[in-house]
Amino acid sequence: MKSTRQKPGKGKQIFRIVLLVGTFISLWFVPWILVKAWILPLPDSVQEQVDQTLSYGFDGVIVYVDEAGKPPAFYTAGYHNKEELIPAKPNALFKIASISKLYVAVAITKLANNQLISLDKSLVDYFPQLEGRIENADKITLRMMVQHRSGIPNFTDQPEYWKNQPNTNIDVLQYALDLPANFEPNKDYGYSNTNYLLLSRIIEQVTGDSRQDYFETEILIPLGLKNTFGSIDDVNLDDVMSGYYVGIEKDFKSENNGMMLATAEDVGLFLRALNDGTLLNDKEMEIYRSIYEFNHGGLAPGYQCIAEYHKDIDAVVVQFMNTTDFEGYQWNLLEITHTRVVKILRKLKE
Numbered sequence: 001m002k003s004t005r006q007k008p009g010k011g012k013q014i015f016r017i018v019l020l021v022g023t024f025i026s027l028w029f030v031p032w033i034l035v036k037a038w039i040l041p042l043p044d045s046v047q048e049q050v051d052q053t054l055s056y057g058f059d060g061v062i063v064y065v066d067e068a069g070k071p072p073a074f075y076t077a078g079y080h081n082k083e084e085l086i087p088a089k090p091n092a093l094f095k096i097a098s099i100s101k102l103y104v105a106v107a108i109t110k111l112a113n114n115q116l117i118s119l120d121k122s123l124v125d126y127f128p129q130l131e132g133r134i135e136n137a138d139k140i141t142l143r144m145m146v147q148h149r150s151g152i153p154n155f156t157d158q159p160e161y162w163k164n165q166p167n168t169n170i171d172v173l174q175y176a177l178d179l180p181a182n183f184e185p186n187k188d189y190g191y192s193n194t195n196y197l198l199l200s201r202i203i204e205q206v207t208g209d210s211r212q213d214y215f216e217t218e219i220l221i222p223l224g225l226k227n228t229f230g231s232i233d234d235v236n237l238d239d240v241m242s243g244y245y246v247g248i249e250k251d252f253k254s255e256n257n258g259m260m261l262a263t264a265e266d267v268g269l270f271l272r273a274l275n276d277g278t279l280l281n282d283k284e285m286e287i288y289r290s291i292y293e294f295n296h297g298g299l300a301p302g303y304q305c306i307a308e309y310h311k312d313i314d315a316v317v318v319q320f321m322n323t324t325d326f327e328g329y330q331w332n333l334l335e336i337t338h339t340r341v342v343k344i345l346r347k348l349k350e
Contacts, residue, residue, distance in 0.1 A: 031329055033057075037336045042343055049340050050075040053321070056333045059244050060088040060322045063341060064264035066272055068314035072265060078322075081242045083251070092241040093227065093261040094320045095253075097298030099307050100260040101196050102274065103215055105146055105292040107203050110218050112142075113284045116206050119143040119291065123150075126202050135181040142202065144186050145195040146291045151181040154192040165301075166255045173197060212260075223273050228262040235261055243302020246325035252302030259300060264318040267307050271295070272316050275309040297334075299324065304331055306338045313345055 033056055043049045046063060053061050060078035067073075074090035111117045123130055123137045123145070130137045134152055144150045155161055155175035164170055176194040183190060200211045207214050212230030220228055229235050233256065240261060243252035262270075273279040275294050295308040307318045319338050324330050 031327075033329065034332050034336065037333055037340075042340060042347070044344075046073070046341055046344050047075050049337060049344055050077045053333070053337050054078050056337075057246065057325075057330070058321050058323045058333070060241060062088055062090055062092065062094070062241070062264050062318075062320040064090070064268045064316075064318040065341075065345065066268050066316040067345065072268065074264070079242070081251070082244070083242075088241070091227070091263050091265070092320075093229070093235055093239045093263060094241050094305065094322075095232075095243065095259045095298075095300055095303040096262050096267060096305055096307075097259060097300040097303060098193070098196075099267060099296045099298040099305060102292070102294075102296050102307075103219060103260070103270070104196050104199050104203070104211075105288065106219060106274065106279065107211070107214055108142065108146055108199055109280065109284050109288045109291070111203065111206060112287055113281075117142060117202065119146070119287075123198065126205060127198070130177075133177045135179070136185050139185045141185075142199065143291060145199055148189055148191050148195055149186050150192065150195055151183040151185055151188070151190060152176060152192050152194045152198075153179045153182055154190070155194045155197065166257050168256055219270065219279065223269060223279065225262075225266045225269060227266045228260065228270070230260060231258050232256050232261065241320065241322050243300075244323045245301050246323065246330070252300075255301070257300070264320055267305075268316045268318045271307050271309055271318070275311075275316075299331060304334050306334060308338070308342075310342055310345075313342075313349055315342075315345055317341055317345070 037056060043052060046065065050061050050063050054077050058078060059082050060080060061076060063075040065073045076088035076090050078088050080086040080089045080092055108117070112119050119142045121142060123134065123140045136151060140150045140152065153176045155172050158175040161167065161172060161175045173194070203211050203214055210230065232240065237254060240253045245252060277285055280288055297306045298304065302324055303322060304324050305318070305320045309316050317338065319334065319341065321334050
């Protein structure tokens with residue numbers, strides 16, 4: 001019997017050729033290392049995947065996996081310190097960069113629930129001196145700041161910030177002052193570290209203690225987390241995983257930028273408690289759900305990390321990688337390898 005399927009018309013054939021050519025052109029501009037990372041056959045184990053990441057130019061990798069009903073698992077590859085040929089350590093301290101925003105959001109949630117702050121008060125209610133220095137400061141609420149909907153410029157986007165690294169004796173807020181807003185309050189989304197710098201200062205203003213002291217009282221001690229610290233000043237430098245930047249002969253671990261440090265396990269335990277309701281009571285959880293996310297990544301010179309809870313397999317996966325680059329390919333590779341680790345965990349559950 002003759003097929004009734006029609007042959008594609010000339011227009012469709014031309015469209016398919018154009019589409020194919022366009023695909024090849026697109027692939028030409030995608031770094032092949034990213035393509036390779038995606039298309040390689042999925043390994044049978046997480047350790048094999050972690051080992052594989054070294055071929056992408058990473059100096060050291062730590063992966064922590066907490067699957068419900070199983071003991072936590074640790075996987076490492078590469079170096080804790082490549083100059084001294086010290087192998088990667090599963091319990092190393094790591095600069096967690098913007099993962100710390102989850103801790104800030106939890107602290108803001110608890111203060112709001114205890115009516116020590118109001119999410120709907122404006123920035124000038126807490127810092128009157130910023131009126132006229134930050135555009136729309138009288139209209140920007142704490143809620144908008146938590147959600148990155150304030151329009152406040154990101155201080156780490158300013159060239160002067162990087163020229164003056166590590167900014168030890170400089171108030172980095174100055175790099176966000178007297179600039180035009182990125183957008184009107186609550187009219188758009190724009191990730192800005194300035195939001196969380198200001199939120200951290202509000203925590204300190206309201207509690208009368210340092211941000212880290214409040215984290216200790218409300219988060220770390222209740223969860224039994226003993227390996228989470230406020231800055232590099234609070235730790236033994238030998239316990240910190242070295243951080244490297246492609247093309248720069250320097251170990252970034254000693255750079256003091258006030259960044260939180262933690263082990264992968266401590267981050268994983270925190271993330272599990274945040275997602276399963278252990279950390280927040282019902283009212284707090286309702287507030288938190290309305291203002292922020294439950295997973296996060298972090299990026300700083302020499303350090304990048306992802307911490308995610310995957311509900312479908314009831315697993316927390318934390319990944320630390322101690323190499324970064326200007327182009328951002330290393331970050332893409334972090335995301336790709338993290339996705340592949342999760343795929344392996346799903347496959348092993350089948």
